[in-house]
Amino acid sequence: MVGLVGRLWNLQYKSIVKEASGKTLAVAKFFCVLHVTNTYLCTFALAYGPSMVPTFNLTGDMYLAERLSIKFGKVGPGDVVLLRSPESPRKVMVKRLLGLESHSITYVVDPMKSDRCDTIVVPKGHVWVEGDNIYNSRDSRQFGPVPYGLLEGKVFCKVTTFLSLAHLMLNFDAVNCTSSLSQPKNKRRV
Amino acid sequence: MVGLIGRLWNLQYKSIVKEASGKTLAVTKFFCVLHVTNTYLCTFALAYGPSMIPTFNLTGDMFLAERLSIKFGKVSPGDIVLLRSPESPRKVMVKRLLGLESHSVTYVVDPMNSDRCDTIVVPKGHVWVEGDNIYNSRDSRQFGPVPYSLIEGKVFCKIWPPKEFGSLMKSGMKDPDL
Numbered sequence: 326m327v328g329l330v331g332r333l334w335n336l337q338y339k340s341i342v343k344e345a346s347g348k349t350l351a352v353a354k355f356f357c358v359l360h361v362t363n364t365y366l367c368t369f370a371l372a373y374g375p376s377m378v379p380t381f382n383l384t385g386d387m388y389l390a391e392r393l394s395i396k397f398g399k400v401g402p403g404d405v406v407l408l409r410s411p412e413s414p415r416k417v418m419v420k421r422l423l424g425l426e427s428h429s430i431t432y433v434v435d436p437m438k439s440d441r442c443d444t445i446v447v448p449k450g451h452v453w454v455e456g457d458n459i460y461n462s463r464d465s466r467q468f469g470p471v472p473y474g475l476l477e478g479k480v481f482c483k484v485t486t487f488l489s490l491a492h493l494m495l496n497f498d499a500v501n502c503t504s505s506l507s508q509p510k511n512k513r514r515v
Numbered sequence: 516m517v518g519l520i521g522r523l524w525n526l527q528y529k530s531i532v533k534e535a536s537g538k539t540l541a542v543t544k545f546f547c548v549l550h551v552t553n554t555y556l557c558t559f560a561l562a563y564g565p566s567m568i569p570t571f572n573l574t575g576d577m578f579l580a581e582r583l584s585i586k587f588g589k590v591s592p593g594d595i596v597l598l599r600s601p602e603s604p605r606k607v608m609v610k611r612l613l614g615l616e617s618h619s620v621t622y623v624v625d626p627m628n629s630d631r632c633d634t635i636v637v638p639k640g641h642v643w644v645e646g647d648n649i650y651n652s653r654d655s656r657q658f659g660p661v662p663y664s665l666i667e668g669k670v671f672c673k674i675w676p677p678k679e680f681g682s683l684m685k686s687g688m689k690d691p692d693l
Contacts, residue, residue: 354544357547357551361547409662409664410640411640411641411662411664412638412639413639413640414640414662414663414664448602449603450600450601450602450603450604451601471662472599472601472602472604473604474601474604474664474665475662475665
């Protein structure tokens with residue numbers, strides 16, 4: 326009698342465990358696919374801070390960044406890129422790429438204080454990045470050219486501002502991908 | 516008659532396709548697991564070149580490098596690390612870590628030509644790497660401190676050649692007080 330009850334309980338237990346592990350495996354496989362897509366194809370992220378005004382807002386913009394261009398070396402000056410900060414390895418920042426290796430960059434050293442410009446040739450294997458808002462941006466003007474290996478993605482599409490994302494989800498509208506990531510016209514000066 | 520043959524052929528075709536796709540899926544899943552292990556846990560690599568003699572041979576040594584220490588920041592001076600070259604983004608090199616951020620590193624600038632030493636404080640977020648064979652190594656003495664994010668793994672075990680199998684000690688570390 327006890328043996329029979331024991332066997333019945335084992336049977337139930339086994340089927341529950343089998344079903345649970347089956348479902349866990351399915352969820353794990355889904356997350357693996359998501360993760361591989363995130364790492365090798367396309368990721369979305371939230372950027373906040375003043376350094377890329379007017380391209381990205383102070384309070385936060387969500388955007389899509391793709392990773393294939395970086396791996397194949399198809400980035401050029403003018404692209405908005407995701408890169409790991411050379412000063413804080415856990416931080417990822419968004420800046421505009423202004424020069425590849427062996428390019429000659431002229432930049433305003435400290436626009437708040439003076440109009441002094443400086444020219445630098447970007448060394449081999451490095452890139453020069455600057456924020457669009459040069460008055461409040463910590464970029465290559467402070468920490469120098471960054472090694473190309475720190476680049477993580479190229480931003481190609483801005484999802485409309487974070488606050489209206491909820492509105493978007495409620496209405497199931499298509500995302501509004503703006504292609505207005507080109508350089509602001511009044512940025513470069515002599 | 517023709518319809519029957521057609522249906523038989525379809526049936527065979529379907530089962531072949533199903534079996535092929537099933538096997539392909541299994542192989543793909545295996546490679547996915549291998550890849551995730553390679554990227555997040557442990558990888559093995561081949562190092563060749565003169566810059567890490569005597570720790571690694573000129574002709575090539577295979578070793579295991581783990582990636583968890585890097586993610587948790589548990590590297591320290593004396594460790595051998597895998598890092599992406601700041602000069603050639605497609606190249607990965609093996610060097611010994613000699614200083615973390617805000618460490619003061621004294622190094623011989625050009626041992627082939629003179630004994631002149633120089634001291635530098637490693638800036639925030641950077642590390643200083645040097646090869647064990649300072650006479651023939653392109654490292655931080657030439658390209659400066661390297662951002663921490665370029666480090667890709669920490670070498671903990673040499674697996675080829677078999678007679679040199681074993682974990683790597685810090686004994687190869689040169690005297691920092693030159």
